[in-house]
Amino acid sequence: MKFIIEGISQLTEWFWSRPILIVLLGGGLLISIRIGFVQLRYLPFILKQTFGKMFSSDVGGEGSVSPFQAASAALASSIGAANIVVAPAIIFTAGPGAIFRMWIAAIIGAGTKFAEIVLGIKYRETNEEGEYVGGPAYTFKKGIGGTLGKVMGYLVAFFFMIEILPSITLQTISAAGPIEQLGISRIFSALLIAVLVILVVYGGIKRIAQITEKMVPLMAAIYIIAGLIVIFMNIDQVPNAFRMIFVGAFNPRAIGGGFAGAGIAALIKAGAARGCYSNEAGMGSAPYAHATAVTDHPCRQGMWGIFEVISDTIIVCTISSLVVLVTGLYENPDMKDIGVERAFNSTFGNFGTFLVSLCLFLFVLSTIIVIVFYTEKLGEYLFGIKVGKIVRSISCFMIVLGGFVSFDNAGVFLDATLGLVVFVNMIGMILLSGEIRELVDDFFKNPKFYHKGKK
Structure with missing residues (x-):
C-alpha cells in the first residue's frame, strides 16, 4: 500500500509541476489574451459593478438568486482553510517571492474564472424542478458538442465529484481541529457541522444563497480586520515584507534564510498551485453556483468571478501572508502550519487563538x-x-465521518483527482475561448450593457 501511495504521490507531483501548470497558466494566459485582459482593462468598471453593487437589487434577466448571492455561494467555497493555513505556508516552502507569483497567477486566474462563469451562464438550463443548473459539464456537452463534448462533460463532473466527497471529510476535520483546542471533542464538532449544513442545504440554492450572502461578508470582515490590526501593530516591518516579496520573486537567494534554495520554478509552482487551491480558478467549480444567478448577460455575472479572485487571493491570502512576514514568524520553520495563529497571538494574546479558530470554523463551514x-x-x-439528492445525503454522511476517522494519505488522492478536474476543465475552456471573446465583444461594445453600467 505504501508503494502505491508513493507512486501516486510522485506521479501527482509531476502532473502538478508540468502538465497542470502549462494548461493552468498557459491556458489561462491564452484565454486572457483572447478576451483582451478584461480583468485589467475594465477593472474600474468591474469594481463598480461588483464591490459597488454587492447589495443592490437592481438586476434584470432570469435566474433563481441575486448576482451577489450566487457570488457569495461560490466565494464561500473558495474562502476556506487554505486562506489561513496554506497561503502563508508557501512562504516556508518557497520563500516570500511565492506570494508575488500567487498574485500573478491570480491575475491570470481572474480571467479564467470570468470565462468559466460566462460560459456557465450561456449554456445553463433548467432541471425537472425548474431550477437553473450549469457548470463545465453542461458547457462542454452543449458547447463542444458531439461525443467529445459529452465525454469531457462526464469526466469533469465525475472527477470533481469523487474529489469533493472525501474532501468534505477532510474539511470537517480541519474545522474541528481548532475547536478541539477549546475543549470541544471532534465528534461533537462534526455532528454540529452536519446539523448546520443539513439545515441549510436541504433548503436548496435559495436558502444556501440567503445564508452565504450574510455569512461570507461577516466572516471575511472579522478575519480581515483582525489581520489588519496585526499588520498595523507591526507597521514598521511592512516595507521590509514587501521588499522580501518582490526581491524574492526574482532573486530568492538574495533573501536568505531557510528558503533561500528555492528556485524560480519552485516559486512558480507554489504560487500558481496554491492560487488555484485558494480561488478555484481553473477548477470550474464557481459556475455551478453562478448558473443560478439572475442576470441580463453572461459577462455581467462573469465579473463576479473577478470579484471573487480579488477578495479571496489578493485580499485575504495576502493578509494571511503579511501577518506571518511582519511578525517575523517566517524565520521559524516550526511555524509552517500555525504561523497565522502565532501572529494573531502576538497582538491579541490567547484571544488570537480564539479568533483564528472562529475564522477557520466559519470558513470551513461555509465551504x-x-x-x-x-x-x-x-x-x-x-x-x-433523484440520484443527485442521494449524493447530497452521502455528502452529509461524509461530514459525520470526519468525527471518527483520520485520512492520513487522502491529500495524495485529492491532489490527483483535482489535477484531473483542472486538466479537463482547462482543455475545454481553451477549446471554447473563441465563444468567450464573442460574448465579451457583445457586452463591452454594446451601449445597452456597458455604457449603461458606467452611469
Whole structure:
C-alpha cells in the first residue's frame, strides 16, 4: 500500500509541476489574451459593478438568486482553510517571492474564472424542478458538442465529484481541529457541522444563497480586520515584507534564510498551485453556483468571478501572508502550519487563538455547505435529479465521518483527482475561448450593457 501511495504521490507531483501548470497558466494566459485582459482593462468598471453593487437589487434577466448571492455561494467555497493555513505556508516552502507569483497567477486566474462563469451562464438550463443548473459539464456537452463534448462533460463532473466527497471529510476535520483546542471533542464538532449544513442545504440554492450572502461578508470582515490590526501593530516591518516579496520573486537567494534554495520554478509552482487551491480558478467549480444567478448577460455575472479572485487571493491570502512576514514568524520553520495563529497571538494574546479558530470554523463551514450543493449538482448531471439528492445525503454522511476517522494519505488522492478536474476543465475552456471573446465583444461594445453600467 505504501508503494502505491508513493507512486501516486510522485506521479501527482509531476502532473502538478508540468502538465497542470502549462494548461493552468498557459491556458489561462491564452484565454486572457483572447478576451483582451478584461480583468485589467475594465477593472474600474468591474469594481463598480461588483464591490459597488454587492447589495443592490437592481438586476434584470432570469435566474433563481441575486448576482451577489450566487457570488457569495461560490466565494464561500473558495474562502476556506487554505486562506489561513496554506497561503502563508508557501512562504516556508518557497520563500516570500511565492506570494508575488500567487498574485500573478491570480491575475491570470481572474480571467479564467470570468470565462468559466460566462460560459456557465450561456449554456445553463433548467432541471425537472425548474431550477437553473450549469457548470463545465453542461458547457462542454452543449458547447463542444458531439461525443467529445459529452465525454469531457462526464469526466469533469465525475472527477470533481469523487474529489469533493472525501474532501468534505477532510474539511470537517480541519474545522474541528481548532475547536478541539477549546475543549470541544471532534465528534461533537462534526455532528454540529452536519446539523448546520443539513439545515441549510436541504433548503436548496435559495436558502444556501440567503445564508452565504450574510455569512461570507461577516466572516471575511472579522478575519480581515483582525489581520489588519496585526499588520498595523507591526507597521514598521511592512516595507521590509514587501521588499522580501518582490526581491524574492526574482532573486530568492538574495533573501536568505531557510528558503533561500528555492528556485524560480519552485516559486512558480507554489504560487500558481496554491492560487488555484485558494480561488478555484481553473477548477470550474464557481459556475455551478453562478448558473443560478439572475442576470441580463453572461459577462455581467462573469465579473463576479473577478470579484471573487480579488477578495479571496489578493485580499485575504495576502493578509494571511503579511501577518506571518511582519511578525517575523517566517524565520521559524516550526511555524509552517500555525504561523497565522502565532501572529494573531502576538497582538491579541490567547484571544488570537480564539479568533483564528472562529475564522477557520466559519470558513470551513461555509465551504462545506457549498461543496455539498456541488456534489448534488454533479450527481444530478451524471445520474439524474433523484440520484443527485442521494449524493447530497452521502455528502452529509461524509461530514459525520470526519468525527471518527483520520485520512492520513487522502491529500495524495485529492491532489490527483483535482489535477484531473483542472486538466479537463482547462482543455475545454481553451477549446471554447473563441465563444468567450464573442460574448465579451457583445457586452463591452454594446451601449445597452456597458455604457449603461458606467452611469
